[in-house]
Amino acid sequence: MKFIIAIIKPFKLDDVRDALTEVGVAGMTVSEVKGFGRQKGQTEVYRGAEYTTNMVPKVKLEIACDSALAAQAVEAIQSAAGTESIGDGKIFVMELENAVRIRTGETGDTAI
Amino acid sequence: MKKILTLSAGLVAIGMASPALAQEAAEVADPSANVAYIFNTLLFLIGGFLVMWMAAGFAMLEAGLVRSKNVSMQCLKNISLYSLAGIMFWVTGYNLMYTDVASWIGTFGPYGMQAVGEADVETGYSVASDWFFQMVFCATTASIVSGTIAERVKFWPFMIFVAVLTGFIYPITGSWEWGTGWLDQRGFSDFAGSTLVHSVGGWAALAGALIIGPRMGRYVNGKITVMPGSSIPLATLGTFILWLGWFGFNGASQLAMGTIADVSDVSKIFVNTNMAAAGGVVTAIVLTQLLYKKIDVTMALNGALAGLVSITAEPLAPSVPASILIGSIGGLIVVFAVPLLDKLKIDDVVGAIPVHLLAGIWGTLIVAWNTQSEVDGVTLSVGSQLGVQALGVVAIGAFTFAISAIVWTILKFTIGVRPSEEDELLGMDIAEVGVEAYPEFAKG
Numbered sequence: 006m007k008f009i010i011a012i013i014k015p016f017k018l019d020d021v022r023d024a025l026t027e028v029g030v031a032g033m034t035v036s037e038v039k040g041f042g043r044q045k046g047q048t049e050v051y052r053g054a055e056y057t058t059n060m061v062p063k064v065k066l067e068i069a070c071d072s073a074l075a076a077q078a079v080e081a082i083q084s085a086a087g088t089e090s091i092g093d094g095k096i097f098v099m100e101l102e103n104a105v106r107i108r109t110g111e112t113g114d115t116a117i
Numbered sequence: 118m119k120k121i122l123t124l125s126a127g128l129v130a131i132g133m134a135s136p137a138l139a140q141e142a143a144e145v146a147d148p149s150a151n152v153a154y155i156f157n158t159l160l161f162l163i164g165g166f167l168v169m170w171m172a173a174g175f176a177m178l179e180a181g182l183v184r185s186k187n188v189s190m191q192c193l194k195n196i197s198l199y200s201l202a203g204i205m206f207w208v209t210g211y212n213l214m215y216t217d218v219a220s221w222i223g224t225f226g227p228y229g230m231q232a233v234g235e236a237d238v239e240t241g242y243s244v245a246s247d248w249f250f251q252m253v254f255c256a257t258t259a260s261i262v263s264g265t266i267a268e269r270v271k272f273w274p275f276m277i278f279v280a281v282l283t284g285f286i287y288p289i290t291g292s293w294e295w296g297t298g299w300l301d302q303r304g305f306s307d308f309a310g311s312t313l314v315h316s317v318g319g320w321a322a323l324a325g326a327l328i329i330g331p332r333m334g335r336y337v338n339g340k341i342t343v344m345p346g347s348s349i350p351l352a353t354l355g356t357f358i359l360w361l362g363w364f365g366f367n368g369a370s371q372l373a374m375g376t377i378a379d380v381s382d383v384s385k386i387f388v389n390t391n392m393a394a395a396g397g398v399v400t401a402i403v404l405t406q407l408l409y410k411k412i413d414v415t416m417a418l419n420g421a422l423a424g425l426v427s428i429t430a431e432p433l434a435p436s437v438p439a440s441i442l443i444g445s446i447g448g449l450i451v452v453f454a455v456p457l458l459d460k461l462k463i464d465d466v467v468g469a470i471p472v473h474l475l476a477g478i479w480g481t482l483i484v485a486w487n488t489q490s491e492v493d494g495v496t497l498s499v500g501s502q503l504g505v506q507a508l509g510v511v512a513i514g515a516f517t518f519a520i521s522a523i524v525w526t527i528l529k530f531t532i533g534v535r536p537s538e539e540d541e542l543l544g545m546d547i548a549e550v551g552v553e554a555y556p557e558f559a560k561g
Contacts, residue, residue, distance in 0.1 A: 050409040052416065052468070053456030056343035 006101035006114065007075035009068040012040070012094040013086040018064050024085035025068070028077040031117070034067040044092035063094060069104055069117045153375025154238050160383070161246035164369020167362045168253040172199040174358030175260035179267055180554070181352030182415065182467045186544025187268040188347055188554030194263045194272065198279045202256035205284035210255055211248055213288035218296035222289055241375065250369060254314055257366070258287045261318025264467035266325045269332045271536050272549055274528045281524050282321055290317055290513045304490035304497050305509040309370035311430035311480035312510055317517050319474025322465070324521035329534050331464030333541050341459050347554075349414055356418040363390055363425045367432040386432045390425065393432075393444025397424020400448030408452070416452055419468045423447035426473055427480040434487035443483055447476040478514075482506050 013021055018035065025033065039060035046059040070078055079096055087093050106116040176195035180188050211228040231244050259279045266275075291313050293300040307313050334342050346352055367390045373379040401420025405413040424444030428435070435443060454471035463470070485502035497505065528534050535541065540548035547553065 050411060050413065051343045051345055052413060052459075053409070053452070054341045054343050054459050056341075 006104065006117065007070055007072050008099050008101040009066070009070065009075065009078055009082075010097040011066040011068070011082045011086070012038070012063050013066065013082070014088065014092065014094060015062055015064045017086045017088070020085040021066065021082055024081035025078060028081045029074060030068055030070055030078050032068075036065045038063050038065045042092075042095070061092065069101055071114060071117070150238050153373075154236070154241060154243075156374040156380075157242035157372075158246045160369050160371070160374035161242060161250040164365035165246065165250040165253050167365025167369070168250070168257060171253075171257055171359050171362030171366065172260055174355045174362055175264065176355065177351045177358060178355030178418070179264045179467055181348040181350070181355060182264070182346035183267045184344055184544070185347040185555055186546055188546065189550045189552045190272070190545035191263070191267055192554070193550055194275060195260065197272075197276060198259045198263055199256045201276060201279050202259045202283040203252050205280050206252045206255045206288070209284045210288040211251060213285065214251070214291040214296050218292045218298045220299045221293055222298075223292045223296055241373070254310060254366070255283050255287050258314050258318040258321075259283050261315065261469050261473045262322045262325060265322035265465045265469040266329055267466040268545065269536070269541055270325075270329060270534055274532055274534045277528060278321075278325070278521075278524055282521070286321065286517055286520050287317055290516055293513065294509065300505075300509050300512065302492070303508070304492040304502065304505045306484050306488055306490050306502070306506070307430045307481060307509065308432060309367045309429045311426055311477040312513055315426045315429065315473040316477035316481070316510065316514060319470055319477055320514050320517040321521040322469050323463070323474060324518050325525050326463050326465055326470070328522060328525040328529060331462060332466075333538060335464050336459075336462045346415065352415065352418055356421050360394055360421055360425065363394070367429055371433070382433055388437065389432045389435055389440040390428055392437055392440040393428030393447070394421045394424040396441035396444030397421050397427070397448035397451070400445040401452055404449065404452040415468070416455070419451045419455070419472050420448035422472045423451040423476040426476040427483070429477075430480040431484040431488050439487065443480065446479060450475050450479060478510050481510050
């Protein structure tokens with residue numbers, strides 16, 4: 006099993022979700038997050054005083070999936086979330102040791 | 118007019134039914150005096166509850182412009198100050214301001230309210246309606262202070278200051294003009310209170326901001342830390358509520374609606390008041406677009422209020438273009454004064470000092486352009502009117518600032534004004550109120 010964390014632009018969420026559903030990803034957890042990378046922040050003015058928004062709003066996806074599906078899922082996210090401009094985000098993939106479905110107690114592949 | 122006369126006859130008939138009032142009603146033979154009494158009173162009541170509603174406007178504006186960790190406290194301070202102002206205005210305020218004013222101060226003591234069924238047509242209006250109308254103005258003055266010094270003042274010291282401001286400072290300076298005291302005798306003119314209400318609140322706020330100091334971390338190593346407000350929709354709603362309330366503030370300051378001339382003047386005041394606010398907004402949005410490449414919505418909100426404060430000292434005499442111009446300069450004052458205060462490290466959370474103090478001074482001085490008072494049968498020249506307006510600004514400003522500074526200093530060195538550093542960082546909602554404004558996280 007693989008665990009995928011993807012940080013994407015907020016307005017790309019619907020596209021990414023559709024692309025992932027198409028390749029067979031059954032579920033995901035989504036959170037609103039803030040952070041910075043190469044994009045850094047932007048300079049804004051509030052009541053005449055300049056300030057830098059050093060954290061940029063992003064959406065974080067967490068997906069647990071079968072190892073066989075991981076490569077397709079990553080590709081789907083990359084193509085759906087891309088705008089070819091700075092700040093498109095990152096995808097992290099890691100090994101997933103176990104998963105448990107709380108209701109039934111199923112573990113491993115059957116739990117995801 | 119036919120309808121009005123029928124209404125008046127009906128009310129006289131009701132009066133007849135009560136034996137105690139029958140005699141009075143018989144004495145008052147002139148129905149037009151009754152009609153005037155009723156309409157004048159109605160103006161005070163409608164204007165009064167519109168101005169009361171401005172307390173809601175201030176509460177929402179301030180709730181929107183403070184950070185979310187201090188929103189409950191800001192709401193609490195607003196409803197508490199409104200209530201205490203009303204009580205203090207009865208305990209000492211009204212009589213100090215209006216009863217037997219000897220040049221610079223009235224009489225000390227609670228106001229004797231009219232008895233049930235009592236009505237003296239000679240006064241031209243119900244005295245209780247007048248008291249109510251004047252009380253809500255007093256409360257407005259206190260609302261101005263809470264916004265400037267938000268997020269860093271403990272509740273009880275703030276309330277003690279409000280009691281002194283509404284029970285003593287505001288009524289005493291008010292007596293100089295509206296109580297027909299020494300400034301009024303010299304020809305000073307302030308129709309609805311650019312100086313008497315708004316600048317007084319602004320001076321008290323400035324004294325507080327200087328003595329209390331900025332919010333922690335606001336100005337560090339020569340850099341300004343921006344602390345954006347928690348809710349632009351609430352701040353916008355608050356501004357619209359204040360704008361609505363201002364029609365009562367300025368319109369009902371005509372103080373009479375019993376004649377065709379008066380009701381027409383009230384209407385013209387509504388128009389001028391609206392135009393000045395509109396001018397303030399348009400100026401603020403154009404200027405922020407030019408200066409900062411983006412339009413600052415909080416400056417647009419402040420621009421509306423600065424326009425309103427600017428026209429408050431004389432909302433009747435100016436033409437429509439003059440009203441727009443007067444309000445526009447109010448908007449201009451805001452756009453330049455807000456960053457200037459930051460440079461001086463004066464932390465004014467909601468911009469009340471530019472809006473109420475500086476635009477209030479501007480509005481008071483520009484009265485001379487459209488209105489010249491008559492003193493001892495001689496009409497003042499524009500120059501002498503400007504002189505007496507400046508005298509009023511300086512005298513009321515010096516008195517209010519000095520007494521406010523003394524009270525804030527006493528509070529600072531006795532019970533203390535600021536919360537502990539830890540409480541301030543945590544936010545006043547948790548530290549002092551115990552109720553968060555937005556507690557929904559992770560509670561489904």
